[in-house]
Amino acid sequence: MSNGGSALRAASDPPAKATIRAVAELADVAISTVSRVVNGGRASEIIRRRVQRAVDELGYTPSVAAQSLVLRRTGCIGLAVNSSQSPWFSQILAGIEEALAPSRKSVVLASMVLKGKYDPAAVLAWISEGRVDGLILVRYSRRDRPLIEAAAKARVPVVLIAPDVAAPSDFSVRSNNFEAGGLVAQHLAQLGHQRIAFAGGPQDSFDTRQRLEGLREGLAEHGISLDPDWIWFGQGYGRDSGVEYAQLFLGRPAAERPSAVVLGNDPMALGFMRSVLKQGVSVPGEVSVVGFDGTPDGDQVWPGLTTVSQPTEQMALAACLALLDSVDRRHQDRSTSVEFAVQLLVRESTAPPPQK
Numbered sequence: 001m002s003n004g005g006s007a008l009r010a011a012s013d014p015p016a017k018a019t020i021r022a023v024a025e026l027a028d029v030a031i032s033t034v035s036r037v038v039n040g041g042r043a044s045e046i047i048r049r050r051v052q053r054a055v056d057e058l059g060y061t062p063s064v065a066a067q068s069l070v071l072r073r074t075g076c077i078g079l080a081v082n083s084s085q086s087p088w089f090s091q092i093l094a095g096i097e098e099a100l101a102p103s104r105k106s107v108v109l110a111s112m113v114l115k116g117k118y119d120p121a122a123v124l125a126w127i128s129e130g131r132v133d134g135l136i137l138v139r140y141s142r143r144d145r146p147l148i149e150a151a152a153k154a155r156v157p158v159v160l161i162a163p164d165v166a167a168p169s170d171f172s173v174r175s176n177n178f179e180a181g182g183l184v185a186q187h188l189a190q191l192g193h194q195r196i197a198f199a200g201g202p203q204d205s206f207d208t209r210q211r212l213e214g215l216r217e218g219l220a221e222h223g224i225s226l227d228p229d230w231i232w233f234g235q236g237y238g239r240d241s242g243v244e245y246a247q248l249f250l251g252r253p254a255a256e257r258p259s260a261v262v263l264g265n266d267p268m269a270l271g272f273m274r275s276v277l278k279q280g281v282s283v284p285g286e287v288s289v290v291g292f293d294g295t296p297d298g299d300q301v302w303p304g305l306t307t308v309s310q311p312t313e314q315m316a317l318a319a320c321l322a323l324l325d326s327v328d329r330r331h332q333d334r335s336t337s338v339e340f341a342v343q344l345l346v347r348e349s350t351a352p353p354p355q356k
Contacts, residue, residue: 018058027054032328076106077323078132080123080147082113082139086267087295088312092138092161095316103324108132112144123147127154134158134323136316140167157326159319164206171322172337175310177207177292181214183308183344184262184290189222192352193260193288197230199245199272201237201264208233208264211292215262230258237264242271249287250279259287259353266291266298266307273305273349284351294345304347311340 024031027050037043037051038060054060079096081089096107108131110122126132127150135151137144140163148167151158160172188196198215200208216226232248234241242263249257249272263269269291273283283289283303291298294309318338 018060022058023051023054023060026058027051075104076108076132078123078126078135079107079109080135080137081111084109084111087297088293091312092316095313096136096320099317099320099324118143120144120147124150127151127156132156133327136161136319136323138162139164141165157323159323161316161319162207170326171319173315173319173340175315175340175342177210178214180292180308180342181211182218183342185215185218187344187346187350188260188288189219189224191350194224195258196226196260196262197258198226198262199232199234199264199268201234201241203233234264234268237268239267239271242268243275246272246275250276257287260290261287262290264292266293266295266305269305270297270301284349286354288350290350303349306347306350307345309343309345315340
């Protein structure tokens with residue numbers, strides 16, 4: 001009876017599940033090659049067909065956990081930002097999710113500025129404890145340098161999205177901020193503005209410097225000088241900085257105010273616009289307002305915000321795909337930087353200057 005019972009159990013047991021190692025042996029390729037093919041990565045057509053035949057023959061179903069153990073990877077990509085509470089970040093996340101969808105990898109998120117205090121401890125722990133296969137840093141600044149150094153020591157590949165300062169990394173993406181400033185200059189000059197102010201983010205910010213330089217040179221092409229007294233820099237890029245500049249603007253006599261204000265980004269512009277509207281200043285009747293980045297909020301208010309849109313989702317998608325390439329060791333190229341074109345979105349917040 002016992003032998004029969006054993007035979008019955010053996011006959012009814014499901015077949016052993018095929019492993020990635022078995023597929024690699026049958027296809028005569030490396031395990032990493034199988035992982036790359038089944039996760040949609042690059043491979044020659046011949047190799048792809050060999051792997052697919054082995055997959056079909058063995059009935060192999062990829063297991064993220066199993067592959068992670070074999071390849072010594074976590075299956076996680078780290079995403080580090082100053083704050084995740086911005087419309088711009090939601091566009092970044094959408095691009096990253098699109099890149100990760102076919103890769104079977106997950107993203108873990110850390111906001112490094114909470115309640116006004118900068119704390120990169122969580123990201124440093126990811127790196128030192130081997131919790132992520134690669135790292136995406138958004139708006140990298142000098143204070144983030146220890147993260148780059150720790151990642152390099154741990155051989156964790158890093159890509160940057162819109163870095164504020166130059167930094168060594170495998171790949172970085174940014175928008176053409178100089179071009180953005182030039183587009184704003186052309187738009188305001190064509191409307192007839194002569195008295196134009198610039199209220200940027202932090203003075204040492206790469207984005208702020210490039211947008212200001214593009215604006216200054218673009219206005220000069222139309223014979224317009226940017227008055228140094230009408231250039232201001234905030235402590236950050238949030239709405240609070242826009243509100244702070246609005247108080248300075250409102251503190252001037254109406255006759256001495258600029259007819260157009262260009263702010264460092266959309267949240268600053270929206271904070272400024274709301275503040276002056278509350279005090280009875282007409283936008284764009286008395287002052288035209290322009291932002292940068294093209295975040296969704298700019299199209300959800302009245303008057304709609306004129307802004308320069310950057311392809312944030314495409315930038316994030318490109319950065320994440322480059323990181324996946326580095327994780328899979330498909331490329332060993334030196335640091336690469338890609339700059340994306342921008343587009344002026346003209347809405348209701350800009351108009352010709354008021355007639356005196």
